[in-house]
Amino acid sequence: MCPNHPAYRAISHVPWRDPVIIRPLHMDLCRQDGRGPELLRVHYDGRGVRPVAIDYADKDGGGVRNVLLRKAQVFKFTPEEVDGDTLIRWSETKGAAIVCLGRSLWLRSFNPLHLDRCQHFRVMFYDEFLDVVCEGLDVQPGPYL
Numbered sequence: 001m002c003p004n005h006p007a008y009r010a011i012s013h014v015p016w017r018d019p020v021i022i023r024p025l026h027m028d029l030c031r032q033d034g035r036g037p038e039l040l041r042v043h044y045d046g047r048g049v050r051p052v053a054i055d056y057a058d059k060d061g062g063g064v065r066n067v068l069l070r071k072a073q074v075f076k077f078t079p080e081e082v083d084g085d086t087l088i089r090w091s092e093t094k095g096a097a098i099v100c101l102g103r104s105l106w107l108r109s110f111n112p113l114h115l116d117r118c119q120h121f122r123v124m125f126y127d128e129f130l131d132v133v134c135e136g137l138d139v140q141p142g143p144y145l
Contacts, residue, residue: 020087020101020102020104020105021102022087022088022093022099022100022101023099023100023102024093024094024096024098024099025096025098025099025100025121025137026096026098026139027093027094027095027096029058029065029139030056030058030065030067030096030097030098030123030139031058031059031060031095031096031097032059032090032093032095032096032097032124033059033095034090034091035080035124035126036056036059036097036123036124036125036126037056037057037058037059037065037097037125037126038056038057038125038126038127039054039055039056039125039126039127039128040055040056040057040064040143041054041055041143041144042054042055043055043066043144050072050073050075051069051072051075051132052068052069052072052144053066053067053068053069053144054066054067054069054123054130054144055143055144056125062141063141063142064142064143065139065140065141065142066139066140066142066143066144067098067123067137067138067139068137068138068139068140068144069132069134069137070134070135070136070137070138071117071118071134071135072132072133072134073110073114073115073118073133073134074107074110074132074133075130075131075132075133075134076130076131077128077129077130078128078129078131079127079128080126080127080128080129081127083129088122090124097123097124097125098121098122098123098124098137098139099121099122100119100120100121101119101120101121101122102119102120103119103120104120106120106131106133107119107120107133110133115133117135118133118134118135119133119134119135119136120132120133121133121134121137123137
């Protein structure tokens with residue numbers, strides 16, 4: 001199919017490449033220098049369906065911290081080697097490994113029934129990225145209990 005054909009653009013569209021304001025978050029607690037902190041463990045809810053927290057090793061030698069996900073609704077992990085997202089210029093996030101993409105097209109592609117308070121967040125870890133639609137996230141010291 002020809003790249004100029006209208007159907008080609010529809011098929012090849014990447015869901016979150018709409019104009020969006022990228023807000024770096026928790027710049028002092030979850031840092032990256034081209035690679036994010038090492039992901040140590042993902043904690044899921046009692047049914048093992050949704051992530052509730054993620055432990056990671058602080059890059060600045062501050063020990064273990066965790067990212068607490070508030071009411072995660074949608075998530076995906078993508079290995080760094082196959083990630084094709086060029087929307088985020090990580091060198092411009094002031095060292096933050098967490099960004100908020102707000103009400104991205106990816107978020108809006110899902111049924112909005114439970115998503116009115118949610119935003120799209122992206123977390124850079126050393127070997128993978130986490131995209132998550134949730135009501136918010138917090139960074140806390142120590143592993144998740």
